[in-house]
Amino acid sequence: MTQEGAVAARVQHLTKTYGTGETQVVALDDVTIDLMAGEFTAVMGPSGSGKSTLMHCLAALDTADSGSVMIGDQELTVLKDKALTRLRRDAIGFVFQSYNLVPTLTARENILLPLSIAGRDPDREWYDAVIATVNLADRLDHKPNQLSGGQQQRVAVARALVSRPRVVFADEPTGNLDSASGAEVLDLLRRSVDEHHQTVVMVTHDPVAAAYTDRVLFLADGRVVDELRDPSREQVLETMARLAA
Amino acid sequence: MIRASLKSLLARRVRLLLSTFAIVLGVAFVTGILMFSDTVQRSFVALFDSTVGDSVVRPVNSDVAQQGAVFSTQTVPASLQPDLERLPGAARVDGMVSATGVYVLSTGGKVVGGSGPPAFGGNWNDAPAGHGLEGLVILDGHEPHGADEVVLDESTADRAGYELGDKVSIVTATQTLDVHPTLVGIAGFREGGSLNGATYAAFDTPTAQQLFLDGKDAYTVFWVTARDGVSQEELTEQVAAALPEGYEAVTGDDAAEESAGPLLSGIGFLTTFLLIFAGIALVVSSYIIVNTFSILVAQRSRELALLRALGASKKQVIRSVQLEAFAVGLVGSTLGLGLGVVLAMGIRALVSSIGLDLAHQPLILAPRTVLAAFATGIVVTMVAAWLPARRTGRIAPVQALRDDVALPESSVRRRLLLGVALLAAGIPLALVGLFVGAVPHNGWWVGAGVLAVLLGVTAASPVIGRPFLRATGAVEARAFGPMGRLAGQNSLRNPRRTTATASALMIGLTLAFTVAILGSSAKASVDKAVEDNFIGDxxxxxxxxxxxxxxxxxxxxxxxxxxxxxxxxxxxxxxxxxxxxxxxxxxxxxxxxxxxxxxxxxxxxxxxxxxxxxxxxxxxxxxxxxxxxxxxxxxxxxxxxxxxxxxxxxxxxxxxxxxxxxxxxxxxxxxxxxxxxxxxxxxxxxxxxxxxxxxxxxxxxxxxxDQQAFAAEQRAPIDRIIGIIYGLLFFAVVIAVLGIVNTLALSVIERTREIGLLRAIGVSRRQLRQMIRLESVVIAVLGAVLGVALGIVFGVTLMYALRDQGLERISIPVVQLVVFLVLSLVLGVLAAVFPARRAARLDVLRAIAAD
Structure with missing residues (x-):
């Protein structure tokens, strides 16, 4: 686990555009951010603000036109596909909006998939801790289609946590869930930060979700336009309203 | 509605291409075989028509020897000619000398042809064949004169490597003939066509009489040509009346039929035989078409549900699927027809290895063939699409709003029952055909029984195959780790699809292995017969x-x-x-x-x-x-x-x-x-x-x-026939392998999001390719195992039924068994190349976002 106060991920002067000429869209416009280890960060902004692109670049799923991306002390922009794949496997965890579990595998197998792909044995103690945190011990032998949406998303969170990545990225993890299930998932992410010093970055629309985090970054037109520390739901709503105006 | 379904068809080009391919191959096979058999048939009819005159005069009973393929030494005396020429209906009378077993040696000293088609020798003349048909003519050079000149037919000269002016070596098995005349002319049919592999060497009449008839002033037969307006029957009556005791006259038509009869029935057998393979190819391609359409419809079920939600009736949805099938069938048939022409050339080359040389025969594309091509292509496709189309009718409109739409499927138990019913019908049918000698057309009984058994095993295969899939899944998980486990699970995800794909391969391999057993048993029986009977040194x-x-x-x-x-x-x-x-x-x-x-x-x-x-x-x-x-x-x-x-x-x-x-x-x-x-x-x-x-x-x-060489010589024709059957079954296997490619490619498209997820959490391209490859290998090996198992059952049963006909030994070729299994592994790996590459190249972000 990374030390408190260290930078877990960093982007500098990151720029990305789509299309050319008239139809050109600037998704990221010279963005520079430090994401601190052991922090729960939310990225917010209206559609087209570049928040998803930012996260995809951070998570080694997409490449930017210029600027640098670092996970820990590893510069991503110089890596080839093979190394990026290995980085995703070992240093990054993912939680998607739609649960994205492998339907043929049981919950347990889904959780252990990144480790078994890497050919590593799970750290027994850590695995038990993760299972305890996500509170799924009695559901581990079920296939995804036997689980509710909230349970599936908790499996996805457990899968992201189990390989002890430097950063867990969550892309609207509560977007498809009712509020109770959503709260369970957010609580889970929060506790992984508090109890295990996990670094978590979450893209969201939801001020309620944002209120679970330590820090909220607001994006608009590809730029970071505002930032809140230890936000409440009201503060987030206020900022959003102000930015939209 | 029509526009919507055509649009959706065009939007899925890869899928369209893949499903069309199966049809193209099936149709090509039918077309190729029909074209080939038409060509064979016509070439022989033309050939035999050109080897008789309007009326043929011959010694009584000369047809006896001909029937036994033994040539008699009986002749007609030349002295009959003036009497025949005086007949009112006769335009001209020509004496023909002909003999078989007259072999032309190539420039390298090898016998030309000689492995089946006869080697003729005779006298050259320009007598017209029956009905004024032009026979062989000199295409190049001139007619032979004197003992030192010979004319060869085009194909023989070609195969032997002789050109005009060369010294030709001609021998007979009797050693009565060993001459080296000069090639002065090349004979052939003016309008194309050939002797279908037979060889022909012609001398002038005195030389031919000297060489083939011991110098007697006689002929093998006379050809009497009718005057204009005189029919073959009238002429033959006149001729018969003028003949002394011991000679007879027959019409050219009758004579042609007599000599062509046994050959044409042999050719008819070949045609039937080839059509059986066309049928096999069609059954195999139907499997793949059904499978492909099932997958296509399953993938479109959300779209179809949306159409339903927007107010399309059940009927309209079903019709749109069938329209799609019709369009695919039409395109597939057209392409298949074209490929069929190429295939016919392939078959022509294949049969030349048993001596039926048709290289100079133009291929015939009869209207019937075109009709058959389109009928099979479109009908098979529409029937194949009917089952999944019917299921689409059961998609509820509300499913359009759900995330994961599952097409309603009939239960596996019903499939098992169907399979068992088919087996229960097929097994007795085949056994009655094989063992009860008294039933008529027992070949049909056996054929219907075998087909029922194959379809039964296919229907039941999701159940039969499940333990196998589980076992291979476990093996792969052990041997290849997590990707092996994923591959194993994927094969089990839709066992019906996996096993249907494997069944297509199963059919080809079942028949191939049955043939392998028949061949190896026949050879073992030959060896035993030779061993038991070979006396002397x-x-x-x-x-x-x-x-x-x-x-x-x-x-x-x-x-x-x-x-x-x-x-x-x-x-x-x-x-x-x-x-x-x-x-x-x-x-x-x-x-x-x-x-x-x-x-x-x-x-x-x-x-x-x-x-x-x-x-x-x-x-x-x-x-x-x-x-x-x-x-x-x-x-x-x-x-x-x-x-x-x-x-x-x-x-x-x-x-x-x-x-x-x-x-x-x-x-x-x-x-x-x-x-x-x-x-x-x-x-x-x-x-x-x-x-x-x-x-x-x-x-x-x-x-x-010696004994060994004699046994080898006896075995050689068996190997040749097996070679041809393998060649034909190869097409069935190719279709089946394309079926695997099809299923995998479609399932990759279907699993786009899942593949994206795997890539996102750190699965490398190599690992992904490995996963697809393993899935492919499981299908191929399942097909091979089922095929070889059924092949053993069929082969052994067949050999048992034939044990009274001199085929006493039942031999299961172990080496071939291993070869088949290894081959199926290789085929599996090959079939995965394209789908695996496609999967590995998917863009991670877009794949995750795909619906």
Whole structure:
């Protein structure tokens, strides 16, 4: 686990555009951010603000036109596909909006998939801790289609946590869930930060979700336009309203 | 609605291409085979029509020998010609000399052709064939004149490598002919066409008479050409009235039919045989089309549900799927027709290995073929699409709003019941066809039974295959770790799809392995028969049982180390003159009869003399003949009565139930030729093979074989036939492998999001490719295992049914079994190349976002 106060991920002067000429869209416009280890960060902004692109670049799923991306002390922009794949496997965890579990595998197998792909044995103690945190011990032998949406998303969170990545990225993890299930998932992410010093970055629309985090970054037109520390739901709503105006 | 379904069709180009491919191959196979059989049929009809005149004059009973493929020495005298020319209906009369077994040697000293189609020799003339048809004409050079000139047909000259002016080597098995005339002309049909692999060497008439008829001023037949307005029948009546006793006239049509009959029925067999393979290809491609459409519809189920939600009726949805099938069928049939032409050329090349050389025959594309191509392509596709189309009707509109739409599927239990029902019907059908001799058309029974069993196994395969899929899944998980486990789970995800894909491969491999068992059993039986029956140390014979000069046998008898030679000759007659009761006859010299060591059960072998016969016990019993009775046989020289002097136990040395003397056969109009000679050697003799070989050095047709070589020669035709069957089944396997490609490619498209997820959490491209490859291998191996298992069942049952017909040994070729299984692994890996690459190249972000 990374030390408190260290930078877990960093982007500098990151720029990305789509299309050319008239139809050109600037998704990221010279963005520079430090994401601190052991922090729960939310990225917010209206559609087209570049928040998803930012996260995809951070998570080694997409490449930017210029600027640098670092996970820990590893510069991503110089890596080839093979190394990026290995980085995703070992240093990054993912939680998607739609649960994205492998339907043929049981919950347990889904959780252990990144480790078994890497050919590593799970750290027994850590695995038990993760299972305890996500509170799924009695559901581990079920296939995804036997689980509710909230349970599936908790499996996805457990899968992201189990390989002890430097950063867990969550892309609207509560977007498809009712509020109770959503709260369970957010609580889970929060506790992984508090109890295990996990670094978590979450893209969201939801001020309620944002209120679970330590820090909220607001994006608009590809730029970071505002930032809140230890936000409440009201503060987030206020900022959003102000930015939209 | 129509626009919507056509649009959706075009939007899925890859899927369209893949589903069309199966149809293209199936249709191509049918087209190719129909084209080929039309071509064969027409080429033979044309060939035989050009080998008869309007009226043919010949010795009575010359058709007897022809039926037994033995040539008689009977001729018609040239002195008949003036009488025939005076007939009012005759425009001209031409004497024809013809002989078989006249071999042309290539520039390299090898016999041209000779492996099936006959080798003709004769006199050159320009007589028109029946109905004014133009026969062979000189295409290049000029007609032969004098003893030193010869004309060859185009294909023979080509294959032998001769050009005009070259010295041509021509031999016969009898060694009565060994000449080296100059090639002065190339003959052929003006409008294309060939002799279909036969060879033809023509001399001028006096030379031909000298060479083939011992210099007699006679002919094999006369062709009488009718004047304008005189029919073949009228002319033949006039001719018949003018002929002396012992000669007959037949119309050209009848003569052509007589000589073409046995050949055409052989060709008919070949056509039926090929059509069976077309049927197999169609069944296999239907599997793939059904499978493809099931997947396509499953993938479109959300879209179809949306259409339903927007107000489309069940009927409209079903119709849109069927319209899609129609469009795909139409495109597939058109492309298949084109590929079929290419395939017909392939088959033409394939059969040339059994001596049916059609390289010079133009391929015939009959309207019927075009019709059949489109009918099969469109009908099969629409029927194949009907099942999944019907299921689409059951998609509820509300499903459009759900995330994961599952197409309603009939339960696996119902499939199992269907499979069991088909097996319960098919097995008895096949067994009745095989073992109850009394039912008519038992081939159909067996065919229907086998088809029912194959379909039954296919229907039940999701259940039969499940334990196999589980087992391979476990093996792969152990051997290949997490990707192996994923692959194993994926194969089990939709066992029906996996097993249906495997079933297509199963059919091809079932038949291939059945054939492998038949072939290897037949060869084992040949080996056993040779082992049991081979007596003496060497056998001298020609490849097709043609006769050779007795002088060869005489010279061999004098070789140092040879203790004894036994000669046999073959003849053919009609028992009691009945056209349908052909009888093969064997002859030997009375003074050597003791060396056959025959055991008489009645009468005495020592009474064996001219105009008497010895009969084998079983045959004598069947025909109710005993010592002192008379055997009536019609031979080329007419009806004969032979006295039975002995009934003997069966002996492997005597190939026919009736044994008479050499002189008796000579008197009956058969040539002075030995057919089969057994050489006994001094045990201490060395280098004997070389000395025997030296005797037949100049006769490439006649060979000296020890037991091993003889067995190999007997096995060779089996290998050739198996080779052709493998060649044809290869197409069925290709279709099946494309089916695997199809299923995998479609399932990759279906799993786009899942694949994206795997890539996102750190699965490398290599690992992804490995996963797809393993899935493919599981399908291929399942198909191979089912195929080989069924092949063993079919093969062994068939051999058991045939055990009375001399095929006593049942042999399962283990090496081939291993080869088949390994081959299926390779096929699996190959089939995965394209889908795996596609999966590995998916863009991670877009794949995750895909719906």
């Amino acid at each position: 060497y056998v001298v014979s020609s490849a097709f049982g043609e006769g050779f000069s007795p002088a060869i046998t005489d010279r061999m008898a004098e070789i140092d180390g040879v203790t004894e030679v036994l000669r046999q000759r073959y003849g053919f007659g009609l028992l009691g003159g009945d056209e349908d009761d052909g009888l093969s006859i064997v002859a030997t010299a009375p003074e050597t009869i003791g060396d056959f060591h025959l055991k008489a059960v009645a009468g005495s072998v020592s009474d064996f003399a001219d105009d008497t016969v010895l009969l084998k016990e079983d045959w004598a019993d069947d025909h109710d003949l005993g010592v002192g009775d008379t055997l009536e046989v019609t031979l080329p020289t007419g009806a004969k009565k032979w006295r039975v002097v002995g009934v003997v136990e069966d002996s492997p040395l005597v190939f026919s139930p009736v044994l008479t003397t050499t002189q008796t056969l000579l008197d009956s109009g058969f040539p002075d030729q030995d057919n089969y000679v057994v050489v006994f050697a001094d045990p201490g003799a060395t280098g004997l093979q070389e000395r025997l070989d030296a005797v037949v050095e100049d006769l490439p047709v006649v060979t000296v074989k």
